[in-house]
Amino acid sequence: MLVLILDMKVVEMIVLDVAQNKSRVDLLVVKLLRDTGVAATISTDSMEFRVAVQKFVYLLQVVGGLDLGFKFEWLSMGPYSRGLQNHYQRISRTLVSNADSVAEFNDVEQSALDAVKRLLSSLEKSVARLDVKVLEIAASLIMLCRDVYPKPLDPVEELMMRKNLPREDVVRIWSAIDKLSICR
């Protein structure tokens, strides 16, 4: 939880996750959902939508270097942030209403979006598709090589040991990540 003191003259405690730069996350995620074409393949009330939101935000923070203030845990489906539960609905509303069409991004945000898109474009070339499963595999491999402790010797083998995934896809996705030096 994050405390937001909106008016220092009055003791005002808004004890919420929805605060400060976290409010920008909605626009950033919608931008990625649209630009990558993932939005067109999933329904906003589906599990896939939530997975996509989780993985896009993780990639924006880790690959894009944007501090959106979300903490990610290493769970069975890869990186997961509880704080994002507060955002699914807002992101869905923004997507449906096209409220993002007039959104402007500052240089740091644009640079983060570009970095994530570069990675996703590279992944798409490697496995000939970009869907939620590819996002899940990529985000999991990156978390394994960057955040998980103790660091596994081989992220591919670590992921394969835990998940029933097509090995060929995992290897190709890892190869694309490795080429971009994301884990070094």
Place this chain on the structure above:
Amino acid sequence: MIRFAFREASRMHSVKRIYDEVHGYIELSEVELKIVESTVFQRLRFIKQLAAAWYVYPGATHTRFSHSLGAMHIMGLVASRLIDLGYVHSVDDVQLLRLAALLHDIGHTPFSHAIEPFYKHRLGVGHEDLSKIVILESSSIREVLSSYGYDPKTIAALLEGRYREPLYNQLLSSDVDVDRMDYLLRDALHTGVAYGSIDLQRIIATLVVDGEGNLAILDKGIDALENFYLARLHMYRTVYYHKTLVGYEMMLRKIYEYMNDYAEDPLLPKSREDIVRIARSGEIVLWHDDWFLGMMIDMYRKGRCRELKELIEAFFSRKGYKVVVDRSRFDMNPIDIEGDRDIVVLREIISSVKGRVEPHQIALFVDDIKILDEDPYIAPRVIVDGRASVPIVDVENSVVRSVPRRYHIKRLYVISSRWQDVKDYLAVRGL
């Protein structure tokens, strides 16, 4: 009292036992005893589990010390069941998990959650970050862990949910984790809120892991799981977000803010580096409720700041913030902070009473409490008919489906000395 056959005692060599009011005897291994004996851990004896809840529930004087022992004990029970089922890999892992549970609150601020948001807002440092700092920077904790072959970074990773084994992360942080299991039982006992209690035995006895590696409950344990959620809902409303209790917590937070402006003390850290410094130097052992109360008395006597003096006096005489308007309610959706009509009204009221109350005499509190993790991604699962693993929120006939997902708290408080005046003013205006 919850008493179990202590199965993990046979796995780990116990060198001491401590009698606990919730669990009965809690056994400690050698490394656990060394941790408990350290001054950094003993500090937790001086931090009340429920901040100033004793102003509402006189018996709620229990501490982070007993809760930490309780969480460790429950972790031992859970891990012992999971080692039998093959999901926890070794007795050494059981010890690792117990140590993580024991240390999960080691960094708590004085007055627990009353003061913690101050650091979260100012420095972006929550109590989990503080625990990590203490584990990695306090030589007494670090050296004990290292001398017994435990990597402090591994404990920190477990507490941050970054450990390599996702299941272990879930045991420490999920809707039904060992922290929650202990604090619900302990807080219900000490407040006397009978409907806040849970069936720990049944939950643990039916705990399993599904095919995806998620914690799950066998369907024969579903009543215990449902009761867990209902107990939590009751505790949120009657204890954790009790209107008077929240008022005193806000008052303590406001006093702490003023104190940071008017007092110089190494235990009033202004940056993350300051926190690291007091953890390294060992000064942190005095950073607790009693130190803060002493500072309050000192500041009251010195009287350097009129507003601070008034707040301290109000706190000690139990004439703190009282609710003048309460628009709290259960809801199924997250709060819309910008568009919420109640919040707009409360802010309008604040503007309208300017001149009647001084800024430090009025306080707005808004929070959005998640009653359960509705995300199927992480919601606790139930093994139905021995096969399908289904999120509890999707189990047909489960009462959890009807439990409200959120508790939106929207309250306006005014200090007791100005409360009647504001109440009358609002009544005249039909508010």
